[in-house]
Amino acid sequence: MFLLFLSLNLVTKSTTITELQEGEPWIPENWIADDQSVFETQHICDDLNGPYLGLIDKNLHKQLSDLGAHSEIQISFDILFTGRWEGSSYLKIDIDSTNIFSESGLSSSTFKTSSTYCKLNKINAVATQQKLITVYQTMSHSKRNPLIEIKGSFTCDIGGIGVCQMIAIKNFVIIPTLCDFSCKTCSGPKIDQCLSCPYGAINSGKCYCQSGLYQYANKCVLSCPKYYIANLDNQCILECSLNCQICGIKSCNKCEEGYLLYLGKCVKECPSNSQFDGTTKCIDYKEMKEYGSEYLGSYFYSLDSNYQQQVSRFEFSQSFSYSFWTGSKYSIYQDKLLLGGYGVWSEGYFSIMYYSLNPHNRLRLYLEVWFIDKWSNDVFQIIVDGTIVYEKKVKNTATNLFYGSFPDQIEKIELDIAHTSNSADIRFVSNSMRSSFESSVGITDLHILIDYCDFNCAQCAETECSLCVLGFQLINKKCAICDITYNRNSDCSCLEGYYEDNKAECLKCKAECQNCIDGLTCNQCKIGSHLIQLPFCKSCENGYYYDDAMCLKCQYNCNTCSSFNVCVYCANGFVNPPTCQCQDGYYESATNVCYKCSSQCKTCTQYADKCTSCSGNRISLPDCSCPNNSVEIENSIWCTTCTIASLSISLNYDLTILIINFKWNIKDLYTNCNHIFQQQTIELLGENPLCFKDENKIQVKMGPKASLKQGDLIVFYPNIIQFEKCPSVIQTFYNNELNILGQANQPKDKLQFVQSKIYLSRCQKQNLLLSFLNQDNIQLLSWFLIQKKQWDPKLDNFMKFLNQQIQANPITQYFEFPGNILDEENEIIIELQYANVVNQVYSSQLVVVQEFGKITTEIAFQQTPYQISQEIQISLISYYCPSPIFSNYDRVNYLISIDGQLYQQDNLIGQYYIFALKPQSLKIGVYSLNIKTLFQDKLVNEQSINLKVVDNIQRLVLKSTSTSFNYRQSINLQAYVTNGQGNERFIWECFDVLENELCMRNNQMLNLGYDGSINIPADTFNPFQTIIISVVYKSMKEQIQLQIVETDVPKVDFETTPDIYSGFINFYDQINIKLKFMDLNVNPDTLQYIGLLYTNERVIAQFSFDYLELKLQIWDYLKLEELSEKLTLKISIHNPNYFQPSTIIMNIYLNLPPKQCIVGIEPTSGESLLTDFTISTKKCIDINQSLQYRILLYQTQSDLNYDYSIGQLYKGVVLNPYQYDPVYKTKLVGKGQTYLVVQVKDTLNGVSNYTLVVNVTSTQSEQVQTMMSTQPDLKSSILLMLNSENNNQSAPQLVTDKAFQNTLQQSQCNCEYDVNQQLFLKKLLVQQSQSVSYQQINSELNSSKSRLNEIEQLLKQQTSLMENSFDRSKQLFSNVFLHEEMLGYAQYIAELFNKNQISSKFRRQLIENQDQIKINNQQIVDSLNVITKIQLSQQMINSKKLSIQTNWFNISTQRVTSKLLQSALGNVLTSQKQQVSDEETDYSSENKSARFEYKFIKYASNPYLYDSDFMEINKNQTNAMLYDPKVTFEENQTQLTDSMTTLTYEFPKPENDNKFYECVMKIEDSWSLDACTTSQEASKMICECQKISIITLIDAVQQLAGQLASFFSADTINKINQCPYEQMLFLYILILFTIIFLLSLYIGHRLDQNQLNSGSFLSAKVMPQSWDEFPEKERAGSIDELAQLEQQAGRQQMKLNNQHSKRNSIKMQNDKQPSEDNQNRQIDSALSSKRSMALDSNGRSGKAIEETEGNQLSGTPILDEQKDQNSPKREDSIFNSIHNSQVKFHQGFFLYFKINHVLMSLYYLYNEQQSRVYRTIIVYMSIIGEICILTFFGEIISLNTILALSILQSLFGLIFCKIFSFLIHNKVQILKIIGLTLILFAISFFYFILLGSLANYKSIQESQYWALAYLTSFVLNYVVYSLMVQFAMFSFLNKFYSYDRVKKIMKYLLEERVYQELYGKS
Secondary structure (H helix, E strand, O other): OHHHHHHHHHHOOOOOEEEOOOOOOOOOOOEEEOOOOEEOOEEOOOOOOOOEEEEEOOOEEEEOOOOOOEEEEEEEEEEEEEEOOOOOOEEEEEEOOEEEEEEEOOOHHHOOEOOOOOOOOEEOOEEOOEEEEEEEEEEEOOOOOOEEEEEEOOOOOHHHOOOOEEEEEEEEEEEEEEOOOOOOEEOOOOOOOEEEOOOOEEEOOEEEOOOOOEEEOOEEEOOOOOOEEEOOOOEEEEOOOOOEEEEOOOOEEEEOOOOEEEOOEEEOOOOOOEEEOOOOEEEEHHHOOOOOEEEEEEEOOOOOOOHHHHHHOOEEEOOOOOOOOOOOOEEEEOOEEEEEOOOOOOEEEEEEEEOOOOOOOEEEEEEEEEEEEOOEEEEEEEEEOOEEEEEEEEEOOOOOOOOOOOOOEEEEEEEEEEOOOOOEEEEEEEEOOOOOOOEEEEEEEEEEEEEOOOOOEEEEEOOEEEEEOOOOEEEOOEEEOOOHHHOEOOOOOEOOOEEEOOOOOEEEOOOOEEEEOOOOOEEEEOOOOOEEOOOOOOEEOOOEEEOOOOEEEOOOOEEEEEEOOEEEEEOOOEEOOOOOEEOOOEEEOOOOOEEEOOOOEEEEOOOOOOEEEEOOOOEOOOOOEOOOOOEEOOOOOOEEOOOEEEOEEEEOOOOOEEEEEOOOOEOOOOOOHHHHEOHHHHHHOOOOOEEEEEOOEEEEEOOOOOOOOOOOEOOEOOOOOEEOOOOOEOOEEEOOEOOOOOOOOOOOOOOOEOOOEEEEEOOOOOOEEEEEOOOOOOEEEEEEEEEEOOOOOOHHHHHHHHHHHHHHOOOOOEEEEOOOOOOOOEEEEEEEEEEOOOOOEEEEEEEEEEEOOEEEEEEEOEOOOEEOOOOEEEEEEEEEEOOOOOOOOOEEEEEEEEOOEEEEEEEEOOOEEEEEEOOOOOOOEEEEEEEEEEEOOEEEEEEEEEEEEEOOOOOEEEEEOOOEEEOOOOEEEEEEEOOOOOOOOOEEEEEEOOOOEEOEEOOEEOOOOOOOEEEEOOOOOOOOOEEEEEEEEOOEEEEEEEEEEOOOOOOEEEEEEOOOOOOOEOOOOEEEEEEEEOOOOOOHHHOEEEEEEEOOOOEEEEEEEOOOEEEEEHHHOOOHHHOOOEEEEEEEEEOOOOOOOEEEEEEEEEOOOOEOOEEEEEOOEEEOOOOOEEEEEEOOEOOEOOOEEEEEEEOOHHHHHHHHHHOOOOOOEEEEEEEOOOEEEEOOOOOEEEEEEEEEEOOOOOEEEEEEEEEEEOOOOHHHHOHHHHOOOHHHHHHHHHHHHHOOOOOOHHHHHHHHHHHHHHHHOOOOOOHHHHHHHHHHHHHHOOOOOHHHHHHHHHHHHHHHHHHHHHHHHOOOOOOOHHHHHHHHHHHHHHHHHHHHHHHHHHHHHHHHHHHHHHHOOOOOOOHHHHHHHHHHHHHHHHHHHHHHHOOOEOOOOEEEEOOOEEEEEEEEEHHHHHHHHOHHHOOHHHOOOOOOOOOOOOOOOOEEEEEEEEEOOOOOOOOOOOOEEOOOOOOOEEOOOOOOOOOOOOEEEEEOOEEEEEEEOOOOOOOOOOOOOOEOOEOOHHHEEEEEOOOEEEEEEEOOOHHHHHHHHHHHHHHHHHHOOHHHHHHHHHOOHHHOHHHHHHHHHHHHHHHHHHHHHHHHHHHHHHOOOOOOOOOOOOHHHHHHHHOOOOHHHHHHHHHHHHHHHHHHHHHHHHHOOHHHOOOOOHHHHHHHHHHHHHHHHHHHHOOOOOOOHHHHHHHHHHHHHOOOOOOHHHHHHHOOOOOOOHHHHHHOOOOOHHHHHHHHHHHHHHHHHHHHOOOOOOOHHHHHHHHHHHHHHHHHHHHHOHHHOOHHHHHHHHHHHHHHHHHHHHHHHHHHOOOOHHHHHHHHHHHHHHHHHHHHHHHHHHHHOOOHHHHHHHHHHHHHHHHHHHHHHHHHHHHHHHHHHHHHOOOHHHHHHHHHHOOHHHHHHHHOOO
16 A cells, blocks of 8 residues: 555656646647648537647647656547548557557547537538547656657548548646656656766766755755755755745644645645645644544546556446447546546446455545536445445536536535445446436545554454554553553553653653643643743743743833844834834833823923924924914814814714814805815715815715725815915815724624524525615625534535625625525524724624424515605515425414514415505604414414614705706706705805806805795806806705806706606606796797706617607616616707707606516426426515516517517416415416516516516317316416417317306406406407307496496596605506506407407397497497597607507507697698698797697407498488597587598587597498598588598508418418318309309300301301391391391301402411401490490409400401491491480380390300300309409408409409410410410319318308308399399480480490490491
């Protein structure tokens, strides 16, 4: 064993070189490439591995620095092979041409290190394994500067993929074995192993210097340096240790300052195998036991050690191949050497064996274990002789310390084991079944010892010796020889003056000791020797000096001395050692004592008042009196004169006010501290100190963070202060040093804790805050541990944690105590030391109790004093610690006593109880609140709290109407004190900045009086003066800087709601500011308004606004962490008529909300409604305890951002109302990233928001569906409904309906619930419930309207807030809840609105009482009007528009002036008189701005669309069809007119000019304001509304586009797959049309083929060739006769055609026949007439087929020459013929049917360009398209959407037909194929839309309604409507065709050819 330690000791004599250490910062190492370029590239890892040198892809070398003389080196380094190694690859590393590593044939396919290690290794996009190995070599070596060479193949582009062979290197360590310092070269480390010497000669392997010189550090020197002595061989050896102050025998007894004593040596810090004793020593592990110990081994404690020797002591065994992937048993990280470690050890065990151990009784192990990366409940064990002595399940959850990117853990283990065997088998076992690159373990600083029971013991029995060695006796359990010859008494104790050593021998103490512990340590100094200071007794009492173990007396003038007359410290009154004489100002008496001279003497002799020179400015020796015209200051050497001030400086009783006494009265001066004191003094006085002048004193109220202390100088500016009796100012100040020692007895316990005894619990929900009742200008110093009940290993950390808080903020107002800071149940006393401003140090003690294993009571309360008008709230909660496994319902009883009153409360364990005292319950003072907790009538906890009640906070307010004044204007200022009596006396002062003096008027100082309001007369100041007005009340001071100008400046007053001065403002409060010009009538719209928000340190924001009213929202400009307690708002109003703006300044005092909260959630991901989440909030910093917590749920980021933007809860879900418990457990819903907002509120209603993101996946399990029945509370119901909505499913209808009924019943009882949760749940239930009746809707609307009216009244009542700031804060917070409730009702009413509309739409045929629908609709509109009233009542003029957005309507409100009205809504709402433009602006003072309120409710569709009595006839106008616009005005009389396209109504103009009435169009779905314009005349207002406007059409198009975007999604495909089409009528309609289409296609194709083969171009049914022949054919009498005439005409024409074709040339054969052209012209003319007459009323159904038929039947364009030939022969038109009685009117109906019959037969005519097949396909596609449109837009079909659809359909039809015709009739074959493909695609597309639209319907019943509606419209359109409309038009034209107006209209509407056929060419 000894040899092992000897070898380790020798090896460690080295100068180790380390480079590229893992975990150390990157330091470039200059490696050189073969091309001589420097290679210092760092290979940066993606995790914490590295740094590496690399990637190395070339040969490198490096010359190391001087290693010193050595004989051997050890080298170790890590190599990472990366890239791709294949083929003839190799790598070798040489040192001075000696190879230390070589490997060839490397292949990446055999590598085991992960491809992701350090950085992803990808080859050709494939991740490729790497290789990490550790190289270790020992070699003989003596060169001082070795050369290292790295050589390898480093081949690139292997396999043609451009990848190189590369390596990286880290942990490069070289340890040389140094020669003895006397050798130049050597063969080993010993002194006699030298091979050559640097100087002198060598003899027998030793080096010697010449005579007279000494060997030292390879040199021969004249003398040995400090700490060294010469031995007999003239070598300089250490006397004992470096840095030793007192050496003993070969060891140090005392180290120099900054060093610790360890085993006789001085070290900078304790080695790993020792512990610091808390003084100046490091106690080695072997010194810790009574009888001594022996090291069995110390391993892996230093890089300067022999790695191989240490590793070889350990054997390794493993079951699986998870370990040893680096090829080594050790690893290196930073300066640590580890057994195992990263890439080395994960599974398996290391073992070490010891044999032939000496007798002992204990075995001790000290080690540090590193658990690296993925340890998840894996086990680590230590086993000794087969017994498990240590076991731990390890789960890394903390931070990433080293390697990889996963958490790591370091465990320090100390084991003390009973052990007596003479052998030991120690195993370290790990069972982490992963690759050592995924999880690993390493051991460092391993020390193993055995403890003896007695040095002379032969056999140990447990802890005692049972048998001594021969010659010793077992006496008192020790082995000793009890004989006088061995300096022992008869009882075996040592004689006096002797001590017993570790070998049980009694040795003599040193001479200085009376008795001693050992040879150096006395426990009693020599009696009578004047020796002191145990344990060494080498110091003497004062007045003596040490000499050879004796103390001799010093000379009289020495307090201490080194010899008789050489003083070290002087005796009292003497100065300047070593001679020690009396100091200046003292004289030495005959008795050798120094006495002080009189204060007037600078020096004196013989007597105190016999001056030899004078002090200060005194004159006249020897008495040194003051000069004339001066005053003598007591105890001062200076006399006060006009230019010299001798001061008296003191502090008030509580050390907060500095008092400077000048003796003589001083003149008034500007008391700004910065004006009086220089900067170095200002810095001592704290933040914003306040100065006051009072006759002959200047008082300074010091600010926060004041650092003034005893001895600091108060430095004044010269030429500022002047005595009243003197003509000149003071130039010099004396006695200006703060010196108040002895002025008053300061209390020894000045700081009083709010709690003198605190209780901590590891189950504590929040960190405990401890504050003080009084802490003014106190500097905290340090905490100390005074007493402990038992030792706790965490006590040191606990004290360090407390002192760190002082270091962070020495004037902190409270301390934070974590609940789990101590391990065991304990009680300790700690002491806080602090100093006042004069550096007097005091202390206060605190008792800390750490509880465990019983009921704990946690108390939270406000850390600052309570104001007398404030409600006192204390929160209490008792709980088990640790928590029981099963819930129980045990209760505790609280006994609370305060001010003689006893309160008792029974409370459930685990629930919060709030103890509250009403305002004014306690008077001003300090009260002890005692709280006892009783459980089962036994006292389990008692705590006392010191509550301090103070008067309401007063603030001094200074208000000015501007900061700029005309010099001819009077200046009015007002000062008052909040919470004052109203009769306060103020001190005013005015300072002229330019003149640097107080303000003057008529050569006299301006006197401002003492009232709260002052008026400075006009002409007091001159233009361009800058003055500062200050006002003082008690210790408060405010000031304002005013600018005097030449021009007038309007004066402005202001008021704020809430009052910014009466209390405090919270972060989310809205401050309403109203400005008012005091002496000016001005149009506010003509002004410019600018605001500036700032603090003393920085400008926060500059903004502009538009009116004399401003709504300030602090959160718009500041983040929570940027808040300060005071903000300043500066507002400037620029009037174009005035050169200077009006400027006012106001201060805003903020209540800081809870800050620095740590909010967490466990787990961070889970499943909807299945995973239990725990949301906890910790470490909130807020002195206004108790805190409350509310959780909001948001399913999307956009919803969260929206609520943050408006500063209100609208789109979020309240998971729980405010509660006191910071831990909340709940289930969640979501569909991906879900957002939680934790709102934390203090007692002053300050709220802060903290956001969490959690990943929640949706689920559809059956377990979720049963949740409603098992957890029927509001929150669970909400989550279930949200989950169903996320999965596009409906909750089970029975569950939904039941929950809805329960919720309705709950709202009618007096149950406790959160209104936000209930409204949100009711909204969801209404969405999914199908059994909501009209009566239920009506009932819910009634209750909603009633509650909204209540909210409106509550808000009105709270507009005048109480003066009490706490009541006001409650009201403001209540307003927030009322607004949240109003927003909840808006969303709920939206769903009721939709449900009412859907129900009325599909059930209107079954409802007998239609009045119910109207009543519901009226309730909806009335409720929304109440919401707009509430919104408007809370808005300021020209503040930003407020909008409430729902799925079914949007509500917008704003209060504006006419200037902003145009930009807000456009000119349509205002008359021209109200518009303001730059050219027309009138800046006259008489101009006033009109103010308007407007609301804008835009509905998704008309709520009155399905009312039977929606259109009502007004009583005054029988022809007017209008829904009552509900305009409110004084006289209930409205006049209405109707003019075709517009509706106009008018009403009397309101008397109140500030009231504005909107004109809103509410016909069908035209609900946009742009549809109406407003104008006003002298006595009335006129509203004119367009039924249809371009904006409404654009809205409809946008609506259609939105519908399309949501339709084409994966959800639609899923719905198509699940839809039961077999139950839908539409499917069978589609099948019917398809069958008809196929039959028509077949018949049409047969007809086309037959007529093509026969050459016939006409069918059996023909039409007249011209309208001129029509009457004759009509007279044929029957349809058959008419057909015969048509056939005859056809045959004649065919003969002409055949003859004509024979005469044509071949080239004309492909041209069209003139007869065919003629025929086509006639067909086209007839069809055009038909289309013009048959106007379709539907706008959807008939239009498509008629337009497509027209396109299909249009023939080839008629040539000009053909036109003349084919024109009618007579000028008479058809209607001329009818009018001339050729056809009588009564025959028109029958005639129409004949004409229509003939026209419809055109479809069956053959056309070689447009076949019947082609036309059949077009008709079929048109019908399918119509069905698609109807089904797709079925839910939003209305007037505007029909128009929009018709426009889009017409454009689409025209483009489609043109493209289709072009493709089909094109000669190019590919284009015909494209045309056919287009047809197939169009049909497929239509089918997809149709099927998808049907699948999107909410129910089968809804699809059936729409199918019936389509069939009805189809029949009506193609049968009834078409015939009726055509006949009506025919009759109308017959009756009125001769009217010129009718002709003009028809000519405008009809095509020219059709018009000619109807009316003729004339």
